[in-house]
Amino acid sequence: MSVAVRVIPCLDVKDGRVVKGVNFVDLRDAGDPVEMARVYDAEGADELCFLDITASSDSRETTYDVVSRTAEQVFIPLTVGGGVRTVADVDRLLRAGADKVAMVTAAIERPQVMAEIADRFGSQVLVLSIDARRNADQPSGFEVTTHGGRRSAGLDAVKWARRGCDLGVGEILLNSMDADGTRAGFDLEMLAAVRAVCTVPLVASGGAGTVADFAPAVDAGADAVLAASVFHFGDLAIGQVKQALRAEGQPVR
Amino acid sequence: MTSTPGAPCVVVLDYGFGNVRSAVRAVERAGAEVELTASFDRALAADGLVVPGVGAFAACMQGLAEVQGARAIGRRLAGGRPVLGICVGMQVLFAEGVEHGVTTAGCGEWPGRVERLRAKVVPHMGWNTVDPPAGSQMFAGIAAERFFFVHSYGVHDWLQPSGERIAAPRVTWSSHGSDRFVSAVENGPLWATQFHPEKSGDAGARLLRNWLDTLRGC
Numbered sequence: 373m374s375v376a377v378r379v380i381p382c383l384d385v386k387d388g389r390v391v392k393g394v395n396f397v398d399l400r401d402a403g404d405p406v407e408m409a410r411v412y413d414a415e416g417a418d419e420l421c422f423l424d425i426t427a428s429s430d431s432r433e434t435t436y437d438v439v440s441r442t443a444e445q446v447f448i449p450l451t452v453g454g455g456v457r458t459v460a461d462v463d464r465l466l467r468a469g470a471d472k473v474a475m476v477t478a479a480i481e482r483p484q485v486m487a488e489i490a491d492r493f494g495s496q497v498l499v500l501s502i503d504a505r506r507n508a509d510q511p512s513g514f515e516v517t518t519h520g521g522r523r524s525a526g527l528d529a530v531k532w533a534r535r536g537c538d539l540g541v542g543e544i545l546l547n548s549m550d551a552d553g554t555r556a557g558f559d560l561e562m563l564a565a566v567r568a569v570c571t572v573p574l575v576a577s578g579g580a581g582t583v584a585d586f587a588p589a590v591d592a593g594a595d596a597v598l599a600a601s602v603f604h605f606g607d608l609a610i611g612q613v614k615q616a617l618r619a620e621g622q623p624v625r
Numbered sequence: 626m627t628s629t630p631g632a633p634c635v636v637v638l639d640y641g642f643g644n645v646r647s648a649v650r651a652v653e654r655a656g657a658e659v660e661l662t663a664s665f666d667r668a669l670a671a672d673g674l675v676v677p678g679v680g681a682f683a684a685c686m687q688g689l690a691e692v693q694g695a696r697a698i699g700r701r702l703a704g705g706r707p708v709l710g711i712c713v714g715m716q717v718l719f720a721e722g723v724e725h726g727v728t729t730a731g732c733g734e735w736p737g738r739v740e741r742l743r744a745k746v747v748p749h750m751g752w753n754t755v756d757p758p759a760g761s762q763m764f765a766g767i768a769a770e771r772f773f774f775v776h777s778y779g780v781h782d783w784l785q786p787s788g789e790r791i792a793a794p795r796v797t798w799s800s801h802g803s804d805r806f807v808s809a810v811e812n813g814p815l816w817a818t819q820f821h822p823e824k825s826g827d828a829g830a831r832l833l834r835n836w837l838d839t840l841r842g843c
Contacts, residue, residue, distance in 0.1 A: 375751040375801055376771055413826065418752055440646075447651055449773060449824050469646050471775075471824065494680030496748050496775045542748050542777075573750045595746060625752040625771045 376625045378418035378596035379586075379613050380575065381603040383408055384425045385454075388434040390604065391425070403604075409442045409450075412603070415610040417448065418625055421545075421598060423474070424454030425520070436468045443469020453501055453545075462489050466497060474499040474545055477518050480525050480532075483539055490540030495572075498543070500536035504529035504562060505549040514562050521549035529562070534569040544570055545598065548578035555581025555602065560592040567593025583608060583616035590622050632658050633840035636671035638697070639663045640688040644823070648677045648711065651823035655833035657840075668697040672840040674706075677823075678713030682722030682739055682778065683729040685713045695732040698815075702734065707814045709836055712776060715810070715817035719780055734815060735794075736784040737807075741777065744804040748777045753820070755808050757797040763811050763818075764797065765835050770828035772808075772820035774799070779806035779819060814839075 383390045383405050390405050409420050420442070424435045432455065439452055452465050453474025462473050479486050479500055489498050507515035512530035517523060525532075533544050546566050548559035558579045567574055576594035580586065586597045602608040614624040635657040637648050645661055652675060653659045660667060668674050676698065678685045689695055698718070701708050710718050717731045722739035731739070742749055752771035757764040781804075787793040792813070799808035799819070809818045816836055822829035 375749060375753040375774070378751050443647060444650055447647070447654070447824060447826050447829060449775070449821075466644065467646065469644070471644055471647070492680075495777060496679065496750065542775075543750065571746055573746055573748065595751065 374623055375595075376418065376623045377590050377594075377617055378575075379416075379610055379617075379624070380419045380421050380596055380598040381412045381417050381610065382421040382423060382577070382598050382600040383604075384423050384600060385435065385438060386425050388438055405438050406441045406445065408604070409446045412610060413446045413448055416614060416625065417610050419449045419451065419596070420446065421451045421453070421474070424452070436464065439465060439468040439470050451499055453499065458485065459488050459492055462493060462497065466493065472497050472499050472543070474501040476501045476503060479536065480516065480518060480527065483535060486536060486539040486541055490542070495540050495542035498541045499545050499575075500533070500541040500543070501545040501547065502529055502533060502566075503547050503549050506562075512565055514565065517549055521552070530565045530569055533566045537570045537572055541572060543573045543575060545575040545577055551579025552577075553601065554579055557581060557585045558589040558592070558594075558597075560588055563589060563592040563594055580608075583612050586613050587617055587620035587622060590617065632656055633672040633837050635659050635673040635675060635837075635840070636668050637661045637675045637677060638668055638692065638694060640685075640692045640694055642678050642680055642685045642688050642713065644679060645677055647823045648675055651829065652833055652837075655830055655837055657837055663692040665693045665697050668694075669700055672707070673837065674698070674701055674708045676708065676710045676714035676717075678711065678715075678717060680713060682713060682716055682724055682731070683727065685717055686722075686729055686731065689717060689732070698732055698734065702813075702815055705814050707816070707836070707840055710815075710817035711823070712819060712821055715819055716778060716780070718815070718817055722778065724778070735810070735812070737780050737782060739778050739780055742779050742801060742804050742806065743781075744801040746802075748775055749779075749801040750775045752825075753799050753801065753808075755797050755799050757809065758795045761795050761797065761811060762839065763795075763809055763816060763832060763835055767828045767831045772818070772822065772825040772828060772832075774808075774820040776819060779804075781806055783807055
């Protein structure tokens with residue numbers, strides 16, 4: 373037997389509420405994050421991910437509160453991302469009950485912060501979240517973006533993933549900004565390209581539309597699969613995704 | 626701490642390492658009164674002591690030293706009083722840990738070395754199966770369940786010789802790819818898990834109840 377492919381629902385949280393929209397625009401309200409977390413736990417989610425998509429400083433207290441209330445009630449791992457900048461931010465989130473933190477922008481602005489966090493808390497708490505899209509100008513054909521895909525970071529996504537691993541991150545969350553919200557399937561080529569240079573777990577994100585989309589992501593090298601809107605709006609259930617993975621010979625819980 | 630008649634009193638050792646909040650909540654949910662403290666005296670007095678731990682072996686040993694953790698564990702075990710180590714809280718029970726070529730002495734309750742996992746993808750992160758020996762109390766009713774692991778180091782060789790006068794420890798193994806390592810130990814009053822029962826949903830809750838069943842009520 374081997375470790376199961378993790379199926380992770382991601383809750384985009386704004387001001388303490390879950391939101392998710394096609395390509396990060398036109399947000400729709402899909403409920404209370406703590407309630408959603410309980411439902412996903414009961415449905416068999418292997419982990420939960422909260423992304424604080426506003427992450428303005430005045431909404432941060434709300435996020436800590438949501439994390440804390442979730443950790444009180446849900447006994448599966450919880451990753452929190454969005455606005456995480458410093459060792460102190462990580463410390464506070466872990467104390468609130470997060471098991472892992474995901475970084476996007478702060479890691480780009482000052483890569484050394486990844487090493488600082490890994491040294492202090494261990495690699496296993498740190499997820500490097502990469503919002504990437506296709507760009508033929510980069511050597512790998514994929515570039516890193518920030519601000520929900522609106523800006524280019526001027527970095528090659530595959531090289532950036534490798535850099536994160538070298539600096540001690542414990543997991544890569546690879547989100548295709550091209551596929552995000554399209555429900556047309558994960559970007560398999562991008563997953564394979566990052567898998568080839570990283571030995572840490574790789575989480576596929578962006579593009580899940582049907583149950584058939586998940587197994588190919590695992591075949592391309594993903595250790596876990598993450599999706600948001602297909603779960604929030606009831607198009608797919610966690611159990612259906614696991615059933616489809618199992619049918620393709622992948623181990624699931 | 627709320628008062629529930631007959632519930633065992635458990636101390637979760639607060640030495641700066643570990644997702645202590647999750648451990649406290651999960652042990653409470655399993656039916657204990659839980660106190661989070663760094664107090665040596667409280668750690669000795671409790672019916673059960675939980676030693677959590679995440680991060681680096683050397684850093685955790687340093688943190689334990691600051692609260693006389695190894696001494697508290699040793700004193701409890703000498704009196705046959707239950708201790709549960711979780712994740713790095715299990716690893717530090719072994720003789721030594723090797724990180725980046727540097728060897729750090731552990732609590733030495735068991736011989737053996739904690740070393741880097743050899744699997745292709747590390748950390749070993751996710752829900753994996755366990756292979757407990759016959760008669761396991763820890764996995765009673767949950768031997769076929771998956772538990773949540775997140776670690777980059779482990780113990781590949783169980784070195785404690787089996788004696789004739791004392792019961793042999795029950796050692797449970799798991800594998801990540803072809804890399805096989807110790808995932809749990811039941812050794813009299815000393816139990817430990819490489820995985821996180823506090824993050825392992827209902828299966829983890831049952832495991833914690835199985836542990837609480839070995840404690841006397843307070």
